Amino acid sequence: MNRNLYFELSDHTGIRRALATYGYCVVRQVIGPDRVQQFKDEIDRLLDPDRSLPPASSKYHLAFAEECAAMWDLVDDAAYMNLRYALIGDHNICLHRSAAILRTAGEPMGGWHSDHCGRVKGPKKHANDFLNVYSFESGAWFYLNGSHPERSGIAVLEYSHTDDWSAPEGFHLDEERRYIYRNDQDEKLGSYNQLDIPGAVPVVSDPGDMILFSALTYHVNMATNERRYTCAAGFRPKSIKLDVPWALPASALRMIERLPTRHLPFTEGYTSIDPDWKP
Numbered sequence: 031m032n033r034n035l036y037f038e039l040s041d042h043t044g045i046r047r048a049l050a051t052y053g054y055c056v057v058r059q060v061i062g063p064d065r066v067q068q069f070k071d072e073i074d075r076l077l078d079p080d081r082s083l084p085p086a087s088s089k090y091h092l093a094f095a096e097e098c099a100a101m102w103d104l105v106d107d108a109a110y111m112n113l114r115y116a117l118i119g120d121h122n123i124c125l126h127r128s129a130a131i132l133r134t135a136g137e138p139m140g141g142w143h144s145d146h147c148g149r150v151k152g153p154k155k156h157a158n159d160f161l162n163v164y165s166f167e168s169g170a171w172f173y174l175n176g177s178h179p180e181r182s183g184i185a186v187l188e189y190s191h192t193d194d195w196s197a198p199e200g201f202h203l204d205e206e207r208r209y210i211y212r213n214d215q216d217e218k219l220g221s222y223n224q225l226d227i228p229g230a231v232p233v234v235s236d237p238g239d240m241i242l243f244s245a246l247t248y249h250v251n252m253a254t255n256e257r258r259y260t261c262a263a264g265f266r267p268k269s270i271k272l273d274v275p276w277a278l279p280a281s282a283l284r285m286i287e288r289l290p291t292r293h294l295p296f297t298e299g300y301t302s303i304d305p306d307w308k309p
């Protein structure tokens with residue numbers, strides 16, 4: 031099949047069509063090499079300032095935009111924001127959440143999952159149950175080393191972004207549709223963690239590209255063979271008002287104090303996250 035999954039930043043129609051059809055795509059060279067290096071330096075500064083993160087491990091920052099001023103430069107990038115507006119279908123948007131991930135060589139492949147918590151049953155148990163329940167794209171990630179199956183990066187399950195998608199033969203989902211298991215595996219070991227599942231596509235991208243995937247798309251981080259840097263920011267329409275059970279943390283208040291006036295509208299409705307929140 032002749033398909034295109036790589037787009038220029040201005041090709042809103044192509045990007046939206048690919049997300050609707052395949053559940054993912056790559057936007058070429060959204061940021062330049064200087065910005066890539068700047069984000070990597072910021073991730074080092076925040077997550078591993080003394081370079082002591084051991085091999086085969088990972089570390090997350092779950093509110094990256096609160097500490098990384100450079101993320102806010104993206105808001106001044108009209109071409110970047112025009113795509114975000116087009117994907118959300120609204121110009122009146124605020125920061126929803128942001129993240130950075132640092133992984134070191136030797137980290138094995140993760141388990142197949144969807145970030146979407148909209149089918150979680152019973153009372154909310156985690157901050158993600160409040161934040162990851164909308165239909166706008168789940169990932170708008172800068173894989174700052176690029177993504178490649180031989181080095182590290184992300185793999186997605188094509189066509190897995192629709193509500194009625196079911197796991198390929200020999201596999202099944204948990205009842206909340208967050209994880210994929212092979213029928214004969216021990217589920218206590220976590221969701222399935224190999225690339226040989228039908229529909230799996232190891233995404234190949236360059237540093238500076240942005241990898242987009244839909245709200246429901248199943249994905250996995252591939253085995254990491256280098257020091258790997260990733261970051262992202264997500265926005266949501268302000269018409270979605272969130273009522274979260276945690277208070278805005280001091281880091282978010284400091285960010286709001288620091289930001290120039292022109293960026294403040296993007297903080298209206300921002301909730302930050304309390305990853306340790308429990309009911």
Ligand SMILES: [Fe+2]
Nearest residue numbers: 143144145249
């Ligand atoms: Fe994920």
